[in-house]
Amino acid sequence: xxxxxxxxxxxxxxxxxxxxxxxxxxxxxxxxxxxxxxxxxxxxxxxxxxxxxxxxxxxxxxxxxxxxxxxxxxxxxxxxxxxxxxxxxxxxxxxxxxxxxxxxxxxxxxxxxxxxxxxxxxxxxxxxxxxxxxxxxxxxxxxxxxxxxxxxxxxxxxxxxxxxxxxxxxxxxxxxxxxxxxxxxxxxxxxxxxxxxxxxxxxxxxxxxxxxxxxxxxxxxxxxxxxxxxxxxxxxxxxxxxxxxxxxxxxxxxxxxxxxxxxxxxxxxxxxxxxxxxxxxxxxxxxxxxxxxxxxxxxxxxxxxxxxxxxxxxxxxxxxxxxx
Numbered sequence: 001x002x003x004x005x006x007x008x009x010x011x012x013x014x015x016x017x018x019x020x021x022x023x024x025x026x027x028x029x030x031x032x033x034x035x036x037x038x039x040x041x042x043x044x045x046x047x048x049x050x051x052x053x054x055x056x057x058x059x060x061x062x063x064x065x066x067x068x069x070x071x072x073x074x075x076x077x078x079x080x081x082x083x084x085x086x087x088x089x090x091x092x093x094x095x096x097x098x099x100x101x102x103x104x105x106x107x108x109x110x111x112x113x114x115x116x117x118x119x120x121x122x123x124x125x126x127x128x129x130x131x132x133x134x135x136x137x138x139x140x141x142x143x144x145x146x147x148x149x150x151x152x153x154x155x156x157x158x159x160x161x162x163x164x165x166x167x168x169x170x171x172x173x174x175x176x177x178x179x180x181x182x183x184x185x186x187x188x189x190x191x192x193x194x195x196x197x198x199x200x201x202x203x204x205x206x207x208x209x210x211x212x213x214x215x216x217x218x219x220x221x222x223x224x225x226x227x228x229x230x231x232x233x234x235x236x237x238x239x240x241x242x243x244x245x246x247x248x249x250x251x252x253x254x255x256x257x258x259x260x261x262x263x264x265x266x267x268x269x270x271x272x273x274x275x276x277x278x279x280x281x282x283x284x285x286x287x288x289x290x291x292x293x294x295x296x297x298x299x300x301x302x303x304x305x306x307x308x309x310x311x312x313x314x315x316x317x318x319x320x321x322x323x324x
Contacts, residue, residue, distance in 0.1 A: 001064065001067075001082075001141045002065050003063070003086065003133040003134075003136075004062065004065070004160075004161075004164050005062050005129050005130055005133060005163075005164075006061040007057075007162055007163065008057035008058070008059060008060060008116060009059035009061065010056055010057055011059065012042050012045040012046055012049070012058075012115075015059050015061055015113055016038060016041055016045070016098065016113060019098070019100045019113060020038055020100060022102055022104065024103040024104065025100055025102055025103075026076070026100065026101045026103075027098065027099070027100050028076050028079065028080050028099045028101050028110065029080045029083075029097075029098075030099070031096060031097045032044065032048070032095070032097070032115075032119070033045060033096050041098065044096065045059075045096055045113075048095075048119070049117045051117050051121030052117040052121050052123060055116060055117055055123050058115060058116045058117050059115075059116070060113070060114040060115065060124065061111065061113055061114075062112045064083055064086060064109060065108070066107060066108045066146060066147070067107060067147035068108075069147040070146050073144075073145075073146065074108045078144075079108065079110050080110075082140055082144060083099055083110055086136060086140060087112065087114070089132075089136045090129065090132060090133065090136060091124070091125075092114055093118070094119045094120065095116075095118040095119060095124060096115040096119075097112060097114045098113040098114070099112055130163070130225070131225065163219070166216065167221060167225075167226050169216075170196065170221065170226050171226050171230065173191070173194055173196060174191065174226070174235075175229075175230075177190045177194070178238065178239055179242070182243050183239065184235070184236050184239065187235075187239065191214070196214055196215070196216050197214065197215040197216070197220075198212065198213075198214055199212070199214075199215070200212055200232070201213065201232075209232055211223070211231070212231065212235065214226065223235060
């Protein structure tokens with residue numbers, strides 16, 4: 001469940017005609033106004049606004065929408081009951097209200113038109129309505145066991161208008177920019193390129209940052225007002241965590257490269273330390289022809305390192321030749 005709050009208007013005629021004359025529109029409930037004719041409804045709203053002629057923008061308009069997943073849980077009576085509970089929690093009380101259901105979308109939704117001049121001629125304030133509405137919608141969604149949407153990514157941007165549309169545009173732009181920068185200062189520079197201002201709120205008398213706000217055109221919002229994830233603390237933490245994660249990935253890649261280099265070095269070192277082969281001469285002799293082998297054999301007999309048994313045999317042959 002979400003509430004889209006339109007900027008206060010001046011014309012009850014235009015607002016009521018838009019809501020009541022829309023195709024398949026159904027008036028579900030009314031308090032303090034006649035609904036037999038549109039002219040009577042407009043006349044009743046304008047009559048009460050005269051109790052406070054100084055309030056030019058007396059037209060209050062809020063659209064309450066539910067998830068398509070809640071279609072089976074919501075009938076006209078349930079939606080009226082939740083709408084009245086919403087108005088009571090929003091402090092929109094003791095005034096004229098018109099509740100109209102539209103069926104031009106897939107999701108169930110109703111429009112609440114109310115007079116900001118209450119029954120006693122006092123003004124119903126509209127300050128901080130957006131923040132209060134978010135909290136109240138969440139409370140009622142949980143209370144009635146309704147579907148909870150999965151964040152801003154699930155919201156249909158094409159249906160947004162006015163302030164809500166601007167806030168979602170800021171959310172999308174800031175969120176995307178925060179994924180490309182490595183610090184809050186870089187984020188500020190990136191948003192400046194897209195005509196979005198980023199300002200810090202400092203603790204009195206210090207340079208300690210307490211909050212952050214964003215602006216575009218004539219509008220300015222606190223980061224948490226756009227989305228809880230855009231508060232200074234959460235936004236800076238998100239950027240820092242992403243930078244740390246990227247640094248860890250980079251270090252892991254460097255470690256892998258260094259490990260591969262070490263393994264190559266170890267393989268080369270192992271090759272250099274292998275024992276040298278000693279059978280080259282033997283292999284070379286085996287490839288010789290018989291005459292070459294005989295020559296080598298005779299040469300070995302003339303070498304000084306003749307085996308002892310051959311030396312004894314030669315000595316005996318020499319002695320026998322002398323006795324003859």
